[in-house]
Amino acid sequence: MKCLLPTINSGLVLALVVSAFSLPASFADEPEVLKESFDQKTDLKWTVIRSAKDHVSLETNPGMLTLKTQRGTIHGDEKNDAFSGGTQAKNIHLVDREIPDNVDFEATIAVRKFEPQLFYHQIALIAYQDDDNYAKFSMEKTNNPPGQTQVLLVCEDRARPTHNLITPTEIDGPFWLRFERTGPDWICRHSRDGKTFQAIGVHTFEFSDKKRLIKVGFLAKNGGNPAAAEIDVLFDSFELRIFPPVAEVEQE
Template structure:
């Protein structure tokens, strides 16, 4: 289906929502609500835009729990190389085309009811999907000891997994992913009103192909259980979501920076090992002795000084590089602790034998 038809369908949804809202409460401020790009309440059918990947009708139902799309977990997963994976690929991936143009942003929310994972790898959640080796997944999953949130990113078969906090299963659990550029923030709620943010991570180029929901058992061969999805929504960001302080700071950092001075363990270097940085969304690349490295980074804009963490110095490194920074117009100061894994410095300075590297950068012209 063309993007033109997509925009027409989404426009109909938004207009209908406004008319219904006025009929219900004439005083409501509809204009303050963010635009809904796609919505399905699963009332007896699924929207025509859904494109189930590897459909399995025996593990999908709209009638077992009316008003819900019920997906049954099953033996199957996506982690690792799709061509060499031993287990079957996840079925019933319910996906819709990304409704935004280019790298525009969106918020995706779903609600899962009466989901009670008790065996390891039983899971249900949200998918941001390009293909079976390039996706982001945020789900509620059993670890083998307890149930909690799990976040997985895969890019060209290279997989990163984040295990977030554990919590007792709730009767209703809202899962939300907010996309800002190529950074995805994940959050949950147990009432649909107050959401708790539990992390953010970088994935892809900011223009995913499809968005949807899934339920599976991973390598667990039996103990299939139901995941009841009450609704699925994709919308634009609110004004507050667009003004996220970390997102605004990433935009201020964006671009190329030249290293103009380097100090290591309190000693000034005539020629430092790192010569330039380039910030692009949630990624940063830097040149070390002529070799280009690209990793993701995390900011803490609430600390003083502000926190800066590189996921690693090389792609395969296990420990992050912790640091602090300040930015003032066209000058950026970074102070990083070495070796990787060491606590961040407390001040923007490098002293004798303190294991720090202090970089002063100017924005490249």
């Protein structure tokens, strides 16, 4: 049996009364629950964007998935980005389950070990249409100010990113990240024990192309930083809960 003893200390967390944020009617219905334990094998079918198998292992740390970070980004016009040298992020893991625009979901990742050393070392949950259209809730090292770790929500639509809910954070051990899409609202949370989740904030974002489906998953990378070393990130579990769409009420 795996046991996590996380100790993450978050500073300057936005004061939000999350309990006042009403849940949609769809949350009353039973969700589709997709769980991944990474215990010797994968339980779910995954789509991996730009797979680099030599940086992925279920054997290095038994009972967990080990991702070794690499240089690469999907931020803005990444193919023409001078800082990254046009290197695109690899090993973006997405559950092979497409989700329509009108469907709410909740994704949670348990991170056993993440020890960022240099700016843009990061792990993230991601809701992905393609490299130019996504929402990414990440924990990462920043250079503004230097040496600080933060959580933030990057929303990119048609290769135009915005940076939201930026909150300084300290990492002392394992932690959980969770983000939820409820209509146009994205709710970001983190946890020390996987049971009690503290809100980072709520941000409204919608993709321009509402007909396109998304896939949800996670990543670990160095961003475009050429000086960042490749480090091992250990993931303990992943869960995706997909809620039935809200039925439209006909007007009489």
